Amino acid sequence: MARALGLAAVTALVAAPWILPPYHLTLLLPALGYSIALLGLNLLFGTTGLLSFGHALFVALGAYTAAVMTTHLGIKAFELVLAAAAGVAAVVAVPVGLLCVRYVKIYFGMLTLAFGMLFYSFLYKFYTLTGGDEGIRVGRPTLLGQAFEDLDKVAFLTGPFYYYALGLLGLAALGMHRIVTSPFGLCLRAVRENPDKAGSLAVGVRSYRLAAFVVAAVFGAVGGTLLAVPTGLADPLLAYWTHSGNLVFMLLLGGFEHFLGPLVGAVVFIFLQDQVMSLTPYWRFVFGVILAVVVIFFPRGLMGLLAPRARAA
Template structure:
């Protein structure tokens, strides 16, 4: 523990945290909300990468768990408006997404490769259909508005949403993001994380050394889904409104895109990917109505020219500039 707390990675994290905490001093409020969006999506990208990088399975349906977290917040407000506090909303996000991912994951982890991916996609579309069609319960395609919550009993009456987002909520998002990153780092380096990587590398051998492969993969699925749910919960306050689209296949594809853009072989890659994606999509949308062509085009270029993503490319370049030393791997 000691050696990795004081490693260069820990120092890098500390510097990144200081930079994040100082951003409100230099960034415009508008860009600060973009950073908030990027950080909340980064939690989700970290979650997806637990399955992709460490368990070796690709989910095309993680929007379902993001939506589970976001809708837990929305429904809490809809049905229990008097108890709509941030702390309760986060607990609801974690609980509901853990439950949904446990149920969906139980089905999915019985398969690997394309079968796993198709099942995750199918279950996400099932979630989309439920959220879209159960109009009286979920608000259907109109979605649910997310008002400002209370914080540990403190009322935010009189505070405008924008003030809230660029004020106290920014620091809350940074705190949750930092905690989620450290938890995920601990998980991937833990005995569980190593066992998970063992199942990815060689399922047959993993079974023969006493690893219950499906059970471990299921645990990873639940952790991954819960991270997405937390992300959805945090993001719902930033966006202020949620609709069933966040559980659909397009959004689920965007999560995969974020991870590939940042680089899934390096632990921090998905974080970089989520931040870059937030800005890329914003500028692409502002530039042209065919913004999805830009996103799709960059994905093609990425796969062909930079399969390790942005962080993989940087690590490769750094390794080339330091002769005799190998490239870093997460």
């Protein structure tokens, strides 16, 4: 069942450029970026049992890395941007994680939220470095050394960049699948289920939590770079706590117990947002109601409805 769904999802995404109009493709682009970020968030929440309300910090970190490199440093190679974003995220995540993983549950959530907002206020206030509330523009990157200069913006985004992002999501999903099915992943689940017992079995609870935190951060930053290219901008709101809240919302909507949950959650959230926003200016209210309904009645999300017993992680 899970495999069939996965195959259907892959087929649909590969075929999308031939089927969907460009407008919907440009909606799919952020969904791909969010999917990667959510894969990371789900390693933290679904697998390790830590709810971060500051994951947007790393998404923003990725976006700003892309902005600084393409605009200020003139480095257009997207592979370098990705590597730098991953590296920066890991470097930031280690000290932040060291502090955060001393806490669990609600305290962990609060602390990650505080760190996210710390970064937000840095981005917002240090105008000369970060461009303040205007942010920094993100230039068009080269993909695998190709500049695609003959394509206009939409053609570039919905053509080469779409497939590049899709390929990256594929790699990220494969990588994450390996992680959750590895011995390391088993230990993370043990830490989630019962930290005391895990400790008595010589599983160093904090180091595992920290490792999960860092991996999640790297996925968040890679997702962030993908988000920044279509919008062409990295701005402070990417780090705002409500953005973190929306990430958790997407994850819950898709279903945190299922490996495909992040992908489903991101796609449904983005398309739903587009629809609801076109119907009413009060889309937040509608989304609040949707979130409440999901939390109260369908805590296992859409994938929980589709594949009731397939627990991948």
